[in-house]
Amino acid sequence: MTLFFAVLTPFVGAALVALASRLGRSYSAWAAGAVTLAALLWLAPSFPLPFAGTTLIQQHDWMPALGLNLAFRLDGLALLFAGMILGIGLLIVLYARYYLSERDSMGRFYSYLMLFMGSMLGIVLSENLIQLLVFWELTSLSSFLLISYWQHREEARHGARMALAVTGLGGFAMLGGFLLLGHIVGSYELSDVFASGDLIREHPLYVPTLVLILLGVFTKSAQFPFHFWLPHAMAAPTPVSAYLHSATMVKAGVFLLARLYPALSGTPEWFWLVSGAGLATLLLGAYVALFKHDLKGLLAYSTISHLGLITLLFGLSTPLAAVAGVFHIINHATFKASLFMAAGIIDHEAGTRDMRRLNGLWTFMPYTATLAMVAAAAMAGVPLLNGFLSKEMFFAEAAHISADHLGGWTLAALVTLAGALAVAYSIRFIHEVFFNGEPTDLPRTPHEPPRWMKVPVEILVVLCLVVGIAPALTVAPLLAVGAAGTLQAPLPEYHLALWHGFNPALAMSLIALAGGATIYALRRPLFALQERYLDRLDARVVYNALLDALFALSQWITRTLDTGSLQRQVFFFLVAALLLGLAPWFGSATPLAGNRQGLPLDPVSLLAGFTLIVASLATVWLHRQRLVALITIGVVGLVVSLAFVKFSAPDLALTQLSVEIVTIVLLLLALYFLPQHAARERNLGRVWRDGAIALVAGSGTALLAWAVLTRPYDTIAGYFLDNSVPGGGGTNVVNVILVDFRGYDTLGEITVLALAGLGIYALLENLRLDAPDRDAAGRAWNRDPYPLIMATLTQLLLPLALLVAVFILLRGHNQPGGGFIAGLVTAVALIVQYLAHGSAHMRERLSGATQPVIAAGLALATFTGLASWAFEHPFLTSTFGHMHWPVVGDFELASAMAFDLGVFLVVVGATLLILVNLGALHDSRIARKAHR
Amino acid sequence: MKRLLPHPLLTLTLAVLWLLLVNTFSAGHMVLGLLLGWLIPFATRSLWPQSVCIRNVPVLLRYLVVVMHDIVVGSFRVARLILGRPSSLRPAFITVPLELKTDLAISLLANTISLTPGTVSVLVSDDRRTLTVHSLDTEDAAAMVAEIKHRYEAPLKAIFESC
Amino acid sequence: MNGLAMHLPILPVLLPLVAGIVLLTLRSAPLAAQRGISLAATAALVPLALALLATASDGTQLVYKLGNWDAPYGIVLVADRLAAWMLMATALVALFALLHALRGDDVKGRHFHVLYQLQLFGLNGAFLTGDLFNLFVFFEILLLASYGLLLHGGGRLRVKAGLHFVVINLVGSTLFLFAVGTLYGVTGTLNMADLAVKLARTVPENLALVEAAGLLLFGVFALKAALLPLHLWLPAAYAHTSAPVAALFAIMTKVGAYSILRVYSLMFGADAGAVANLLADWLMPLALVTLVAGMLGAVAATALRQQIAYLVIASVGTLLAAFALDSVDGLAAGLYYLPHTTLATAAMFLLADPIGRARGERADRFEPGPAMPGAPILGGLFFAAAIAMAGLPPLSGFLGKFMLLRAALESPWLTWLWSAVLATGLIGVIALARSGSLLFYRTHSTTEKLPAPGTADWLPAAGLLLLGFGLVLWAGPVSDYATATAAQLLEPQAYIDAVLGGRP
Amino acid sequence: MEALIALVIGVLTASGVFLALRGQTFPVVLGLTFLSYAVNLFLFVMGRLAIGVPPVISDAAAYTDPLPQALVLTAIVISFGMTAFVIVLALKARAELGNDHVDGMHSDEDAAR
Amino acid sequence: MLEFLLSALILTGAAFTFIGSLGLARFRDFYTRLHGPTKATTLGVGCLLIASSIHFSVDGDLSLHEVLVTLFLFMTAPVSAHLLAKAALHIKAKSLAPTPDEGSGQPPHSS
Amino acid sequence: MLNTVIPIAYALVAFAFLFSFFRLIVGPDAPDRILGLDTLYVNTVALLVLLGIDLGNPIYFEAALLIAMMGFVGTVALCKYLLRGDIIE
Numbered sequence A: 001m002t003l004f005f006a007v008l009t010p011f012v013g014a015a016l017v018a019l020a021s022r023l024g025r026s027y028s029a030w031a032a033g034a035v036t037l038a039a040l041l042w043l044a045p046s047f048p049l050p051f052a053g054t055t056l057i058q059q060h061d062w063m064p065a066l067g068l069n070l071a072f073r074l075d076g077l078a079l080l081f082a083g084m085i086l087g088i089g090l091l092i093v094l095y096a097r098y099y100l101s102e103r104d105s106m107g108r109f110y111s112y113l114m115l116f117m118g119s120m121l122g123i124v125l126s127e128n129l130i131q132l133l134v135f136w137e138l139t140s141l142s143s144f145l146l147i148s149y150w151q152h153r154e155e156a157r158h159g160a161r162m163a164l165a166v167t168g169l170g171g172f173a174m175l176g177g178f179l180l181l182g183h184i185v186g187s188y189e190l191s192d193v194f195a196s197g198d199l200i201r202e203h204p205l206y207v208p209t210l211v212l213i214l215l216g217v218f219t220k221s222a223q224f225p226f227h228f229w230l231p232h233a234m235a236a237p238t239p240v241s242a243y244l245h246s247a248t249m250v251k252a253g254v255f256l257l258a259r260l261y262p263a264l265s266g267t268p269e270w271f272w273l274v275s276g277a278g279l280a281t282l283l284l285g286a287y288v289a290l291f292k293h294d295l296k297g298l299l300a301y302s303t304i305s306h307l308g309l310i311t312l313l314f315g316l317s318t319p320l321a322a323v324a325g326v327f328h329i330i331n332h333a334t335f336k337a338s339l340f341m342a343a344g345i346i347d348h349e350a351g352t353r354d355m356r357r358l359n360g361l362w363t364f365m366p367y368t369a370t371l372a373m374v375a376a377a378a379m380a381g382v383p384l385l386n387g388f389l390s391k392e393m394f395f396a397e398a399a400h401i402s403a404d405h406l407g408g409w410t411l412a413a414l415v416t417l418a419g420a421l422a423v424a425y426s427i428r429f430i431h432e433v434f435f436n437g438e439p440t441d442l443p444r445t446p447h448e449p450p451r452w453m454k455v456p457v458e459i460l461v462v463l464c465l466v467v468g469i470a471p472a473l474t475v476a477p478l479l480a481v482g483a484a485g486t487l488q489a490p491l492p493e494y495h496l497a498l499w500h501g502f503n504p505a506l507a508m509s510l511i512a513l514a515g516g517a518t519i520y521a522l523r524r525p526l527f528a529l530q531e532r533y534l535d536r537l538d539a540r541v542v543y544n545a546l547l548d549a550l551f552a553l554s555q556w557i558t559r560t561l562d563t564g565s566l567q568r569q570v571f572f573f574l575v576a577a578l579l580l581g582l583a584p585w586f587g588s589a590t591p592l593a594g595n596r597q598g599l600p601l602d603p604v605s606l607l608a609g610f611t612l613i614v615a616s617l618a619t620v621w622l623h624r625q626r627l628v629a630l631i632t633i634g635v636v637g638l639v640v641s642l643a644f645v646k647f648s649a650p651d652l653a654l655t656q657l658s659v660e661i662v663t664i665v666l667l668l669l670a671l672y673f674l675p676q677h678a679a680r681e682r683n684l685g686r687v688w689r690d691g692a693i694a695l696v697a698g699s700g701t702a703l704l705a706w707a708v709l710t711r712p713y714d715t716i717a718g719y720f721l722d723n724s725v726p727g728g729g730g731t732n733v734v735n736v737i738l739v740d741f742r743g744y745d746t747l748g749e750i751t752v753l754a755l756a757g758l759g760i761y762a763l764l765e766n767l768r769l770d771a772p773d774r775d776a777a778g779r780a781w782n783r784d785p786y787p788l789i790m791a792t793l794t795q796l797l798l799p800l801a802l803l804v805a806v807f808i809l810l811r812g813h814n815q816p817g818g819g820f821i822a823g824l825v826t827a828v829a830l831i832v833q834y835l836a837h838g839s840a841h842m843r844e845r846l847s848g849a850t851q852p853v854i855a856a857g858l859a860l861a862t863f864t865g866l867a868s869w870a871f872e873h874p875f876l877t878s879t880f881g882h883m884h885w886p887v888v889g890d891f892e893l894a895s896a897m898a899f900d901l902g903v904f905l906v907v908v909g910a911t912l913l914i915l916v917n918l919g920a921l922h923d924s925r926i927a928r929k930a931h932r
Numbered sequence B: 001m002k003r004l005l006p007h008p009l010l011t012l013t014l015a016v017l018w019l020l021l022v023n024t025f026s027a028g029h030m031v032l033g034l035l036l037g038w039l040i041p042f043a044t045r046s047l048w049p050q051s052v053c054i055r056n057v058p059v060l061l062r063y064l065v066v067v068m069h070d071i072v073v074g075s076f077r078v079a080r081l082i083l084g085r086p087s088s089l090r091p092a093f094i095t096v097p098l099e100l101k102t103d104l105a106i107s108l109l110a111n112t113i114s115l116t117p118g119t120v121s122v123l124v125s126d127d128r129r130t131l132t133v134h135s136l137d138t139e140d141a142a143a144m145v146a147e148i149k150h151r152y153e154a155p156l157k158a159i160f161e162s163c
Numbered sequence C: 001m002n003g004l005a006m007h008l009p010i011l012p013v014l015l016p017l018v019a020g021i022v023l024l025t026l027r028s029a030p031l032a033a034q035r036g037i038s039l040a041a042t043a044a045l046v047p048l049a050l051a052l053l054a055t056a057s058d059g060t061q062l063v064y065k066l067g068n069w070d071a072p073y074g075i076v077l078v079a080d081r082l083a084a085w086m087l088m089a090t091a092l093v094a095l096f097a098l099l100h101a102l103r104g105d106d107v108k109g110r111h112f113h114v115l116y117q118l119q120l121f122g123l124n125g126a127f128l129t130g131d132l133f134n135l136f137v138f139f140e141i142l143l144l145a146s147y148g149l150l151l152h153g154g155g156r157l158r159v160k161a162g163l164h165f166v167v168i169n170l171v172g173s174t175l176f177l178f179a180v181g182t183l184y185g186v187t188g189t190l191n192m193a194d195l196a197v198k199l200a201r202t203v204p205e206n207l208a209l210v211e212a213a214g215l216l217l218f219g220v221f222a223l224k225a226a227l228l229p230l231h232l233w234l235p236a237a238y239a240h241t242s243a244p245v246a247a248l249f250a251i252m253t254k255v256g257a258y259s260i261l262r263v264y265s266l267m268f269g270a271d272a273g274a275v276a277n278l279l280a281d282w283l284m285p286l287a288l289v290t291l292v293a294g295m296l297g298a299v300a301a302t303a304l305r306q307q308i309a310y311l312v313i314a315s316v317g318t319l320l321a322a323f324a325l326d327s328v329d330g331l332a333a334g335l336y337y338l339p340h341t342t343l344a345t346a347a348m349f350l351l352a353d354p355i356g357r358a359r360g361e362r363a364d365r366f367e368p369g370p371a372m373p374g375a376p377i378l379g380g381l382f383f384a385a386a387i388a389m390a391g392l393p394p395l396s397g398f399l400g401k402f403m404l405l406r407a408a409l410e411s412p413w414l415t416w417l418w419s420a421v422l423a424t425g426l427i428g429v430i431a432l433a434r435s436g437s438l439l440f441y442r443t444h445s446t447t448e449k450l451p452a453p454g455t456a457d458w459l460p461a462a463g464l465l466l467l468g469f470g471l472v473l474w475a476g477p478v479s480d481y482a483t484a485t486a487a488q489l490l491e492p493q494a495y496i497d498a499v500l501g502g503r504p
Numbered sequence D: 001m002e003a004l005i006a007l008v009i010g011v012l013t014a015s016g017v018f019l020a021l022r023g024q025t026f027p028v029v030l031g032l033t034f035l036s037y038a039v040n041l042f043l044f045v046m047g048r049l050a051i052g053v054p055p056v057i058s059d060a061a062a063y064t065d066p067l068p069q070a071l072v073l074t075a076i077v078i079s080f081g082m083t084a085f086v087i088v089l090a091l092k093a094r095a096e097l098g099n100d101h102v103d104g105m106h107s108d109e110d111a112a113r
Numbered sequence E: 001m002l003e004f005l006l007s008a009l010i011l012t013g014a015a016f017t018f019i020g021s022l023g024l025a026r027f028r029d030f031y032t033r034l035h036g037p038t039k040a041t042t043l044g045v046g047c048l049l050i051a052s053s054i055h056f057s058v059d060g061d062l063s064l065h066e067v068l069v070t071l072f073l074f075m076t077a078p079v080s081a082h083l084l085a086k087a088a089l090h091i092k093a094k095s096l097a098p099t100p101d102e103g104s105g106q107p108p109h110s111s
Numbered sequence F: 001m002l003n004t005v006i007p008i009a010y011a012l013v014a015f016a017f018l019f020s021f022f023r024l025i026v027g028p029d030a031p032d033r034i035l036g037l038d039t040l041y042v043n044t045v046a047l048l049v050l051l052g053i054d055l056g057n058p059i060y061f062e063a064a065l066l067i068a069m070m071g072f073v074g075t076v077a078l079c080k081y082l083l084r085g086d087i088i089e
Ligand code: NA
Pocket: C250, C311, C312, C315, C316, C341, C342, C345
């Protein structure tokens, strides 16, 4: 668990640090330091293991079935990186304490920093590839937070988003790569991956795997052509830059190269892709660095260049090159971190990082200048400093490879050129900041930084020196263990020393030093050239163009699809339905019609069918004259009910008839507030298009119906017919199905009705519509709201209608009828009273509380269903029995009747709720007017 | 009593209608019919006019017979007109002065007029003093008015407006 | 089994129904009482779902015969692993959305709690039913409740979105009935298990007819799931309704996805004889196109809630792509992804609410606005929710995506699926980084008096995110359950036997 | 007879589809009503056509299939509730959007976007 | 004898139904059209209902519920006719006879 | 005798139905159409009664009763709409 806890510590620490900031600014820093140390302490006991040649692996189950476990690994490479992350991390914590200003939130900064540190630690200590990826993405996320720390600055926001986008791209690619790798190996564990190197390299999926993983590596390590995000990430506070861009974030990419080196390297694809990208990056970074006026810009491109160098080394695929790569990782971390911190100090003290304004700082801050000069010299590869050693190993390997490969000395020449450029920009950094005359127009007068701000730089610079002077005594064991961890194999012969005699590498170093000095001396024409032509060449332009294209494309597609038009939605849906319904018929042997014998056609049915069709078409044709359309659609409803009657469905006919009238009343209520006539449509193309769709849809459903009707079928209906009387106690099978066999459907159905009522009630609240004071033809309304004869006679009809309703309700179980129809009849009977007498009259006489009726109905239906629980039967189990009372005689009682009564109540309640409230719309308006 | 049984006549009517409806004349349904005949008016008593008073039942019965006879005769007359030449019709609106006062009586008169020979009630004037009738084929408007008043209005007045 | 345990499968349906009835009865009771009832009923769904999960986890498929009628004649409820899973997701989202609503959204119109409970009634009923027509009925319940909830509070855009939502769904319901009718017309049954048996025996002369019905049904479910090009109802509906309702709606598209999974694994799956693998050619391309279009919509969005709505569409694409793999691993990936995306979306909608309010009149539009009070906590939660939605580690979206990509390794769709999922993942990161940066970073000072969010404003969202994190912590058991569910779905014979009791 | 019913269902569907695609709320409501007629009739005839054999148990020899009838009853009720809702929603939209276009627009030109 | 009565009733009923609707189709203004359906059709349907009542009473138990429909039709037909006429008057539908004033019911001065 | 009478009756009622429908479609005024619909309802009652006698099944009675009721309500509502616009006021 120790490795797990080491990784977990910074994450938990992030919260502690944030909390500590409440105590005071320094507490955050102290807490962050403590957290870093704690992580180090968790690891410390295990440090000797890699030196002893042992790899520590700790496993914890997470998703074992998917091969995704928490698995940690401490080998040489992990140890090396963990040490750098925590060690430099500690220095950064210290440095940042003095760097951040009063306005900056300490808690937020250190909290993000801890998140980042934990993520980095997770990457390097992961044994499981997917877990590694998790931490990998976490570094992207936490660096987003760190880069955008000064969120009010536009460049910080942009830089952070760019870094996230580019490294995010790599992360997603790498996820693919790791999945493929795991697929090839059969495991995501590094141990298994290392053991399957040959299997991997010979697998047909090797190239896609490699490319996807390298995309991750290259984006993270800012390799060409993905390098552009890194300079923009310099918008981060300098401690962040120092940390992310020296020892950590960007090193994650090269760490992964080293990590997967045993599994993936050694193929031509690896060689060309990795070393190709590395070489291009090396040269490009070094070249651009020379022209940056911003101190951190220079360092950023220098970082890009050095990352290219390391990548190139790993690409070469020789063990010695790999050792050199690991060595340069260490060295670059030390000198680049110190340089960033120095730059930060300069920025902090002078208020600018522009080298055109920063001049002659030597006089103001000689001590800092000295430190910076040593570090810069290491960066340039000056002997006696650590940079020289690894760079010389690099030159040696380049020369060696050049001798073997086609192209002869091209590689050697190019890397020497890169070395020369590095020398040139290092000189520039020193010369233009500390010397080169007087400072121009600085925001403040620079002076030496606080004591403790220098300490981290001092430590790192000392490291540069001691390693450079006595590598064998200092860095050698660490390098050995790191290189061994990289190679996962015995180390090659190499010799860490300042002096290797006269050899090509030494020559290249000397040429680079001399060449660098020369280039710097000739910098003015170069600068002019650069400013004139080459500044415009920036990968960021491409990035922005791509991003703009993405936004433009997204907007175009989204707006093309979604115009906010309902007609379009309906159209899409209909077309989709037609395609889905038609597709199976193409190339199918299924005949359209079956061989079932049909019924003969009789003249009355034909007449009814004709009426329905004419009425339908008339409705369509006349739909702009809305009242007329309402009348013709009434005919359609009537004929549909007739069809139900004709084809043995009396219940349906009754229901359809009642619903029909309520719907017409509803539509009339609504029509009052809507335009009575609609204008002719001007878009005739649309009319034709819709007509065509309608024709196809109509034909489709007609054919579908025809196809089914002409086929025989077996049905479960027999069961209902057989069991309706013995099992359900009713002879009206449809009703028994509704209240018993499928009573659950009915419960749902009345819930829908109740919901419709309640929903409408909610909708109508605060609804205000202008009531027209004259009709469509401009006539004032009739003065007589409640015509006498109608009022008097409908009143007489009420008891009759209610009697009919009770009749229909009571007989429903055995004869056509039932709660629903009875409910509608009742509602209609009451609505007629509203029509005849008006809402005010009815309100005086009838409590308008329809909602309790709905509730009672639902409750009755539900609790009737629940009653069966008492007998240990499932919900809605019905029971019935025959009674005998004196005088009254025999009769049947069924629990389903109570259920049906519930249905009745809901229907009455909901229908009245809807109609009465809709009818009261106008009323409330008058009331409101009167009130005003 | 009035409260519990607001409309005894109605109760009886409804009970009879119930028996017609269920098409069964069993004791159970008689009980149920009476029960409903009581329950429905009771439950909707607030929606009912204060009371309907009916005097003169023999007049009522005679009136019903007259109306039924007139309906049949009137229908035959209308049928003849429909089958004849439409252009030979002499349609007219006729104003019938009303003596009836109660809503129910006026309404029943209007209904009766609509169901009987060639007339349809169109309008009760705002002051309820006249009833406008549309006549399909008018020979003598004054005679028609007289006939309506004598044949329908008088008995209705006797039945409903003599309490 | 006796007592209440015997009725376990129906409790998640009846509880909200009874609560709804009680709330309707007590509609003039004090607000606190109404809220208490609603909350208690919703919270009680969690242990109920847990109990069902526990029962189903060993592979038991509880069958509850309503009215004590045997299948296929009566309606049965079937509580299998999938149903329990959906119930759990619903219960959790519903609980937190309701908590959010209690801070005031519930009193902006009539009957919020009744509608809410009946919405849950509809949802749970749809997940549990074993009868195709009953599924239609519960679709209608949940739709009508959702209409009410969607429109709750009113307002111009909300009403327009609601009108579109209602009309398109009514057309959809019509199609549902055409499809169910055709299936009944050919097979003479409605029980899904029985349909599975009968459909597998489809004779060649009925084949195209049955397939047409099956595909029409798919059209309906695709509409509910918001599959391209039937997704157009969703962005406006989700973006313009109130926050708790939008959060609850996170489960609504899943009803469509659920139905696709249930119907096409049971009735048109690999074992379905002549009608086997009916969706094979349709689902994957549509899912991938939906994923891409949804993500592009998220990029093009001009306001946060609109963006989340498009992310919902993208997540539907992801989910259905997983289901389209039609393998244990694929289905498992989808089933893991499902609660993740539901929780994350809901959290995001709940967060969008206080964010919008804290920005004053700029609301949630993507334009530079005033520095919002409470930015650290809202921003932090937004960051976490965005990570989850974008499918980045360490949250559940990543694991879902990992499982999906892994499951696709053996699929012929590998290249397409990977390209779509990975590319949209990146686009999602870009879109969310942009919106987060705009909302939280690109701010200016203001004199506008902006309300600082209280704890209640963000706590439910935080709770949902925490639940989502639970999916990561317990990824092992969760994914095992998802895998077992997937295996159960791909072996429908056990379901059929459980429902039909071994009868042919 | 089967052909006539199929034709009728087709005409109802076609009318419904055409009206549902109109731009104003009122024809859309009419269209939805047509569609529900069509689908109810369709669902009903899935039990096949039979004359004079209503599913009320008596001493008759045969009965028509009662199940589709029960389903249609449920469907009618549901579509009634839905229609009522959409009608009121149309009014609400008229109030909120200021006109009766489904997208809250005035002219066809706008709607044709 | 009974069958003759039945046949006569059915035929009369159907004929009146037919004639009533014929009037509706044939006549030239709304007010004259109103007469056919109000009287002839109502009587026609009444005849048919009585026929039905007799028919089913003979087959088995007494069947009198048709009386109810008849009663209902006779009560409502005049009300419908009245309302329709009132509506026609209100919208000033074309009339062959000079129309009275809507409020007072008095004939126009011109006639 | 009934066997010859019933088809004739069917034909007569069918024509009545057609005439009413004709008036409904042709109008010209709204009251004409409403009257057409009202008459159509009554014709339907006739048709159902005939059907009941023809099939010897009294089960069509309720439909006839309901059609009579609903036809009336429809007519009242439509007329009220013409007169007042607001049918429930
Ligand atoms: Na989602």
